[in-house]
Amino acid sequence: MPTRVLVPSGVLGLGFDRKALARGVAMRPDIICIDGGSTDSGPFSLGAGQSKYSRAATKSEWRILMQARAEAGVPLVIGTAGTCGTDSTVDWMHDITTELAEELGQSVKIARLYSGQPVGRIARALEAGDVTPLTPAPEIRLDDLSNIVALAGAEQIQAALATGADIVIAGRTTDTATIAALPLLHGDAAGGAWHGAKIAECGALCSTNPTSGVIMVDFDTDGFTVEPMAESAACTPHSVSAHMLYENSDPFHLYEPGGYLDVTGARYTALDQRRVRVEGSEWVPGPYTVKLEGARIAGYQTTILAILRNAHYVKNASLWVERLTAYLTGEIESRMGLTQGDYSLEFRLIGVNGALGDLENRSGDPVEIGVLGIITAASQPIAAEIGKLINPFVLHYPLTDSEELPTFAFPYSPATTDRGPLYEFALNHVMRLSDPMEAFRIELSQIGAEVPA
Incomplete structure (x- = not known):
């Protein structure tokens, strides 16, 4: 049967x-x-x-x-x-x-x-040579993994x-x-x-x-x-x-x-x-062998979202983001004493290259663009503070020094959102x-x- x-x-x-x-x-x-x-x-x-x-x-x-x-x-x-x-x-x-x-x-x-796998079991398996990396596999650090499963x-x-x-x-x-x-x-x-x-x-x-x-x-x-x-x-x-x-x-x-x-x-x-x-x-x-998966906290995030609709800024969104990022990097260092190794600030142009980044290949300008700022730092308070610092500039920063301040739209208030911990995969191995x-x-x-x- x-x-x-x-x-x-x-x-x-x-x-x-x-x-x-x-x-x-x-x-x-x-x-x-x-x-x-x-x-x-x-x-x-x-x-x-x-x-x-x-x-x-x-x-x-x-x-x-x-x-x-x-x-x-x-x-x-x-x-x-x-x-x-x-x-x-x-x-x-x-x-x-x-x-x-x-x-x-x-x-x-x-x-x-x-x-679920206790850290001690994985450590013993590592010592015995019973853990093998797959491709790609990060360097194993067992001290800060939040969860491990087989x-x-x-x-x-x-x-x-x-x-x-x-x-x-x-x-x-x-x-x-x-x-x-x-x-x-x-x-x-x-x-x-x-x-x-x-x-x-x-x-x-x-x-x-x-x-x-x-x-x-x-x-x-x-x-x-x-x-x-x-x-x-x-x-x-x-x-x-x-x-x-x-x-x-x-x-x-x-x-x-x-x-x-x-x-x-x-x-x-x-x-x-x-x-x-x-x-x-x-x-x-x-x-x-059984595959091992693990994850750890890689930082804490705050996001900010603005909408560009002015045709001048829509057409030059990438240049605006490049200029804005350089300006904000200086502001964060002078006001908070943080260097770029202490945090990351990334802007994604939603509707242009938000998913594929530089791999995107499209013709014609959209009517409007969403600008998503992603801030990652060692703690949530630091990420949140950076979000508040950059808030007015994401809303008003000009494309050039010779033009008046623009006004963009925030889809909600407050414009920043604290996302909490950011996790990353930290194991891609097999255990015998x-x-x-x-x-x-x-x-x-x-x-x-x-x-x-």
Whole structure:
């Protein structure tokens, strides 16, 4: 019998088609798996140990999935809980689950898989030569990291499922681990398990209707079959094969704990207008390593935003910013005694090159330009003070000494906003383990009355 995995969405909090989910539940899956996040949005979630997604959105969608789990009578698994998978966000997700179980009158056994790493463990692994840098990798400084996580693989999810848990709330995992775990446990083809998990990791993104969310994958000893659950969606050999490039620079190889997936020989066949069959993927065993992610505070930020609409200034915005920056550098040094090594001041022209910078290539002048000033300093009070110092000049500074003072628009008052800590990624390494559970731990809880076996 194939192992049937239902994936409701690419991430909890993004939404999914409820009719499609109901259709998937009716097809009697063996497990329901969903991802909780990634590093896509930058280092803040990991550094602060906070979810990117709102608690209200997370709870409303998790409610639906807990109801689906109860109806299907199968485990429900979330990986990288709370966007970043820190211990604090696993607990945050556990609190939401506890609330919902009580509101829904459900009795559930919950396994929490923690991925957080103490500094001492990493230090010992470094000393033993068990930590290897990836590319690119920063120099390791363990003294100021706010959070460190290791990416769990299939083995850790299998250990959590082995507890008999109804719900598994996992810390940081690879995007594919939750989906691949049960097929591998059932003895399905390892290459197909990892390949199918990669295809399904983002839900219906591998289909012609990505926003529908819900996808079903059947795994067996020869490969896998993928089918979207929304009536308006279809999987094609192109949409399925193309997903190997998603967040992966190599379309043929994908590294996971314990080896890598090779899809060089994979064959994609359309079974009908909706389903695609894939065979020929291979799993190549290797050393058991887990990726390490860490973040640290790199400073504190204040921003300021002004709008240029005067055609003269719009046309010469880059020159104005260059002149303004030079002037402000002198003012900050003379009034605050700070040199450029003590802070950074960057202006981005929104509507011109705010995203691509010097790589931008466009013709014609926009009607208006947003000027975003970003101040980074060693403390929030210093960043805020610089923001207040430059405020009047961002509003009135002239393009040349011979013209009268201009007036620009601030979209809100005050024009400055204190953003708080700025985090940066500080680890991009792998750590070798002698046992898959060596760097992870599982804690169990029972919510509601235990149901007799």
